[in-house]
Amino acid sequence: MLDDEVEYAFASDLMSDVLTLKTENMLLVTGLGNIQTIRTAEMSDINKILFVRRKKVTEEMKELAEDNDMLLIECNYSMFRTVGILYQAGLNPIY
């Protein structure tokens, strides 16, 4: 999965916003570090999540993510800094 190409990214702490997306092959960037982040990704067919603002992945989150073959990344940068770097690197916005 580390070799996967990702085309789109969406940054949000509001899972309801994530649940409105129809896009496939996207990276979720979020500062919401709890089990519902993983559940939301599961329902939305998202398998890559980048946690910003030093949010830590708990064991419970890790287990559920493993069940769903997800890639989780922890990042110490702010949301703004993170998405700036990703945008510059060529990741596309969904809208």
Add this chain to the structure above:
Amino acid sequence: MHFEYTVQAGDFSNAGFASSQIKKVLKQLNVDTSVIKRVVVALYEAEVNIVAHAYEGIIYADIDDQKIVTRLIDKGPGIPDINQAMQEGFSTASPQVREMGFGAGMGLPNIKKNADNLQVTSKVGVGTEVKITVFFAA
């Protein structure tokens, strides 16, 4: 096929369990992935609503070769004004619900967008029933 799941209020750890189980069943049945997504997104929002607002609830799912019908029946405070609850942005969610990434008044409108048919009935002080139907064929 018939499935039943119980949902406890405030149990955010398990919110989404029923939706997850249904997703697995629909995958096994080779239902189109975009249809599965509509089903589980609607069901998950409705499941979170029970955890967030009710005292307890039961989810019934009935699947045949053409459609899935889910009924979410809860015991809870009920919805005094369903039209108001259907409006995007209207929410009575607690700070705890917002911390979980919900409670922005998007749940019911998003359920409606994903469902082929949505029926919400509610009695104040008794509870709410949400019936979501999604057809498998486009």
